[in-house]
Structures are given as C-alpha cells and as structure tokens.
Amino acid sequence: xxxxxxxxxxxxxxxxxxxxxxxxxxxxxxxxxxxxxxxxxxxxxxxxxxxxxxxxxxxxxxxxxxxxxxxxxxxxxxxxxxxxxxxxxxxxxxxx
Amino acid sequence: xxxxxxxxxxxxxxxxxxxxxxxxxxxxxxxxxxxxxxxxxxxxxxxxxxxxxxxxxxxxxxxxxxxxxxxxxxxxxxxxxxxxxxxxxxxxxxxx
Numbered sequence: 396x397x398x399x400x401x402x403x404x405x406x407x408x409x410x411x412x413x414x415x416x417x418x419x420x421x422x423x424x425x426x427x428x429x430x431x432x433x434x435x436x437x438x439x440x441x442x443x444x445x446x447x448x449x450x451x452x453x454x455x456x457x458x459x460x461x462x463x464x465x466x467x468x469x470x471x472x473x474x475x476x477x478x479x480x481x482x483x484x485x486x487x488x489x490x491x
Numbered sequence: 492x493x494x495x496x497x498x499x500x501x502x503x504x505x506x507x508x509x510x511x512x513x514x515x516x517x518x519x520x521x522x523x524x525x526x527x528x529x530x531x532x533x534x535x536x537x538x539x540x541x542x543x544x545x546x547x548x549x550x551x552x553x554x555x556x557x558x559x560x561x562x563x564x565x566x567x568x569x570x571x572x573x574x575x576x577x578x579x580x581x582x583x584x585x586x587x
Binding site: 431435442446451453455456457 | 527528531534535538541542547548549550551552553554
C-alpha cells in the first residue's frame with residue numbers, strides 16, 4: 396500500500412465529508428452526536444469495520460464527541476486504506 | 492458531588508491501580524492490551540458501565556492502547572464518581 400501524494404490526497408478528499416481535513420499529516424474529522432450512547436454506538440460500528448479492514452483509527456471520545464485521525468504507519472503517510480476507512484465512517488456517522 | 496481535596500485524592504489513589512496518576516487535574520491511566528479487539532472490548536464494557544453510572548470518561552485509543560482521563564466537569568475537579576469509575580475500569584481492564 397503506497398502513500399498518496401499531496402495531489403492524490405486532495406483529489407480523494409473530494410470523496411469524503413467536507414469536515415475531513417489534513418492535519419499534521421493525518422486525515423482528521425470530528426463527529427458530533429446527540430449523546431454518549433450515539434457516539435459510542437458509532438465507535439462500535441466503526442471498530443468492527445476497522446478490525447475487518449485490518450486498519451485501525453487513532454481516535455478519542457469525550458461524551459458526544461468523537462475525534463478521528465487516520466494514517467497508515469507502515470507507509471508513513473496517508474494511503475487508500477485511510478480514504479476507505481474515512482468513507483466507511485462517513486456512512487455510519489450520519490445521525491439517524 | 493463535591494470535588495475531593497488534594498489530600499483526599501492522595502488517599503483515594505491508594506485504592507486504585509498504581510498506574511493511575513494525577514495529570515493536569517485529571518485521573519490518568521494508560522491501559523495496554525494484546526490487540527485492538529481486546530482494547531475495544533475493554534472500552535465497550537467500560538462504556539456500558541459509564542453510561543449506567545451517568546459518568547463518562549475522556550479517552551483515546553490507538554490500536555492496543557487506551558488512554559483514560561477522568562474528572563467531573565460539574566464539580567470542576569475530581570470527585571468520588573471518578574474514583575468509582577477508575578475502580579470499575581481497573582476491574583475490567585485486567586488482561587485475561
């Protein structure tokens with residue numbers, strides 16, 4: 396899995412929710428939910444997907460807020476795997 | 492729920508795993524597991540307890556590592572609730 400170039404990242408970011416940004420070399424997004432149950436429910440769904448993809452996020456949670464950073468350590472940058480995980484999170488991160 | 496004094500916190504820390512420390516006014520501990528499944532399994536159990544206690548952690552996860560910070564915002568410091576949540580996390584955070 397090769398790391399994406401800056402130009403490729405820019406192109407791929409268009410596929411993602413506009414809140415994704417490149418912050419310190421990682422794909423960064425904050426998800427806000429109505430409460431802790433919704434926030435942790437999102438994390439649980441995302442965790443199962445991440446484990447299946449064998450690609451795991453760096454993330455933190457405070458009550459209804461989930462902050463996510465994605466990068467691929469083995470590649471030393473952002474790869475297509477990060478884009479895919481971000482897309483999956485966008486899909487399940489939509490408040491019902 | 493009143494915030495504990497420094498002396499009270501010092502006393503209460505003796506009840507907790509020795510890795511708990513007071514860092515920037517919060518109870519702080521790092522939990523290390525064998526892999527992501529174990530780490531997120533711990534988080535899931537802790538999340539259910541936290542929701543039941545209506546007292547939620549600030550926490551972050553990177554693969555097999557879970558970092559926890561506890562404090563009580565309404566009290567502006569550490570309360571007995573934080574000690575209780577820390578104790579509960581110690582209990583479920585033991586690697587099988």
